[in-house]
Amino acid sequence: MLQAVGLTSTPRRARPPAVNDLTFAARPGHVTALLGDAGSGKTTALRLMLSLEQGRGVTYFRGRLLHQIAHPAREVGALLGDVPGHPSRTARGQLRMLCAAAGVPASRADELLDVVGLSELGHHRLGSLSLGMDRRLGIASALLADPHTLLLDEPAAGLSPRDTAWLYGLLRAHAAHGGTVLCTTADAKEAAQGADRVVTLKEGRLVADQTAADFARTRLRPRVAVRTPQAARLGALIGQEARIARRSVEVVPEGGNRLLVYGSTCAEIGDTAFRHGVLLHQLADETGDTGDRPVLVPHPSAAAPRSSAPAPSASAPDLDVSTQTYASVSAAPHAPASGSAPASGSASAPGSAPASGSAPARASAPAPASASVPLAMASGSPRTPTPAPSSPQASSSAPSCAPPAAASSRTAPPRPLRSPLRPLRYELVRTFGTRRTLLAIATALCVSAVLAVFLTHTGAAPLPAALAGWPSLLPLPPAALGAGLLGALAFGDEFRYPALTTSRGTSPRRFGLLVAKLTVSAGLALVLAAGAVVVDFVLLRVLYGGELVAVPAGPTAMGANWAALCVGCAWAGLLGAGVFRVTAAGLAAVLAVPVVVVPAVQHLLAGPATRSMVGLPDRLRELMLLRLPGGADQWLLAALRLIAQPMGVALALSVPVLLCAYLLTGLRRKARW
Structure with missing residues (x-):
């Protein structure tokens, strides 16, 4: 269960807060829609729940705050806006990068691509995907770690009716397995059609918290849907009789042979059609745009259980196309508790009655754990499945916002131990996920060879x-x-195209990922430094011969200077971009070292001094209590001489300053209100 209590955003520039004292609950097994016009505070509310926005209030995810969850990616999956990812990265590469960050196997990316229908487009770049494909990939990235709670910001905005039906079918499948779904929308008809509960916002405040049926009955206009081959004639007749009877009736033609009639009833329209001999193909009451409700689609849970315990023998999940009932058998490592009712649409045990299309209340049965085998997408036109009746607790209009004492009915997946190599694996996949890294290395080597x-x-x-x-x-x-x-x-590209804006557990500002970035950037700098020297040396010997191009004297010291210079520049660029969150700022920090800091250091060292530090290495050697074996003291002296150079002093001053600035900004951004 998701419980938001007193969410209030920080007002800016003397304006009222975008969200003001918002309190509601989204229950497991239900799709909850956060409805409101543009500017009503829907997106700000989601950002407050994820601690991405400054403000007050708390949000409980199954009774725990977000920073108390050991593995947030396995508890909360979110999609805010477009799919986060570099435009030149492929869809499969993007999901595999997120797999490395979330600590799930890379094969999970291919499974999710197949579930969302993008298996044939895995090699396409993110920048070339259409809006519908982009949203499918976003849903796959949110479901990657099989989270219990889904937070989606306007997931169906701009989608076609077919894609919208598929999307809400997928969300209903996730909710049917015991998950919690909260999505925002600005379309009241969409909320009434696709959600189980509708929470309405206006100017940042809670207006109503209703079931979808109550919302459709009280907030949407009732109407009669009519299909007839003589739509124009029937519409004229209904309007003529309404004028004679002095009743307010509105007839809206909807293209082809369909009419929408407001202010009348099925009986009155049927009598009019019978008296005038008009053939009717459809005559039904509607509230808003009911249309065809989305059919349940395959639940995108892991194909193999994360637990090592064997799964009970059960038939594969199935989707009955004839009746469009969602039938699945739990393949979770934990069996349902004894004495509890079977889950909605589950396969019957031997000797028991077959499962019917009407599902019992979800709260009365333990939902299967998130380890069932993915279903195949059913073909054919979607039909309306029989919705599960809401529990008495869910029918109340005022939600209870106290943190639950008991665990959710959905079995939580086991939390794997955090591997210290997970941030390093994520950074490696992120670095080589686009061509820009190899292009930068190749360009630097080519320019260096030409200049040499x-x-x-x-x-x-x-x-x-x-x-x-x-x-x-x-x-x-x-x-x-x-x-x-x-x-x-x-850091610059990561802030521009954030890989994981939804999970503080894998936020790019964490210290573990910072160490991984420093390590990877240092390794790339060393590879680039060695590659430039080797390429230039081989090219010069080929062009001018070995007599003119020989190995310089003192290659060890010169190599150390060269490696330290490249690593220092890499770290300066990394920390500069991390502090200012812009790639250009990182480049400016790199160029500021030789242009600004080195002249300042030279001016300081060249100034008049009354005392000299000549003989400092010998005095330091005398102060050492232990002798370093194997000539290590010589290496230490070489390192001191390296740092004593103007460029070394500049880097030694710039990198710690940038690191401290980065840590200070990171701590300030993590401060909770």
């Missing part, structure tokens, strides 16, 4: 600078600039 040939040919720089491709006109060599760009992209 030019510098060697003209003799404008010594051999070490030529091997690095570093002319005196550039503040940094191409390899260092490329490393800084890769570091800046690690």
Whole structure:
């Protein structure tokens, strides 16, 4: 159960809060619609529930706050806006990246693509998907870790009626398995048709909390739907008789042979048609746009149980096309409790009565755990399934907002131990999920090779600078600039196309993922530094021969300087983009080191001094109580000499400052009101 208590957003610029003291509950086994016009506070309410917006109030997810959940991705799945992901990443690559972040097997991505009908489009780029395919991929990303609660912001906005019916069928299937579904919408007819309960907002306040039937009866206009081959004639006759009887009747033609009549009844329209000999194909009462309710579609749970316990023997789930009843057999590792009623549409035990199309109340039966085998999509026109009757508790208009004492009827999946390699695996998949990383490395190597040939040919720089491709006109060599760009992209692109905005447990601002990003960016910087030197050295020896291009003296110290420069630039770009949340800010931080910080350090070191630090390494060696074995003291002195250089001092000052700024901004953003 999801319970929102007193949600109030922080007002901005003396404006009233977008959400003001909002309290309601979304129960498991039901699809709850948060209805309101644009600007009514629906999206802000979802962001407050996910702690993505500053404000007051609390939200309980099955009796626990979000920051108290050990694995939030397995408890809450959300989709706010468009599908979060880089436009050049493929649909399958995006889901596999989210699998690495959520700690689920990569095969789960292919399963979800098949469930949402995108198995043939897995290799397509996100930027080339249509709106309907984009929403299907978004639903797949929200269901990736098989969460108990779904929070969806306008999931059916702009979709065709067929896609809308498929979407709400999928949401109903998730709710039928004991899950909680909360989605926002601005269409009252859509809410009455697809949801079990409708919570209405206006100007950030709660207006009504009703069942879908009560909402349709009290908030939507009743009407009569008529189908006849003589629609124009029947409409004129109904209007003529209404004028004679001085009654207010509105006839709305809906194209073809369909009429919608407001202010009349089926009996009156039937009598009019009979008296004038008009053939009727349909005559039915409606409230709003009832149409065809969405049929239940396959529940996208895992094909293999996450638990190692064997599943009870049961037949495969089935979707009866003839009656459109949702029949499934639990393949969960935990059997239902004894004495409880069977779940809706479950297969009958031997000797028991067969399951009927009408499902019992969901609260009276333990819902199967989220480990059933995915169903195949049923073909044919969707028909109206028999809805499950609401429980007495669900029929009350005022929800109870106290945290539940007992656990939900849906069996929670076992929480796996967090692997320390999960952030590293996520960052590796994210880094190589697009072509931009390889393109940046290839560009840096090509530019470095061209500059190395030019510098060697003209003799404008010594051999070490030529091997690095570093002319005196550039503040940094191409390899260092490329490393800084890769570091800046690690956070800049992620904030522009957030991978997981729904789960604080895998938020990019967590310390574990920061360490993973620092590690991956350092590894890429070292690869780029070594690759630039090797490519330039081989190219120069091929062009000019081994006599003119030889290995410089002191390669170890020079290699350490070169590696430290590239790693420092990568970290500066990473932290700069992390602080300002823009890729350009990371590049600016990289260029500020040689352009701003190095001249300042040189000016400071070149200033007049009354005392000299000559002989500092010897004095430090005397202070050491233990002798470092194997010449390690020489390596320590080499590291001190490296840091003592102006560029080393600049990086040693810039990187800690950026790290502290990043941690301060991260702590400030995580502060709860």
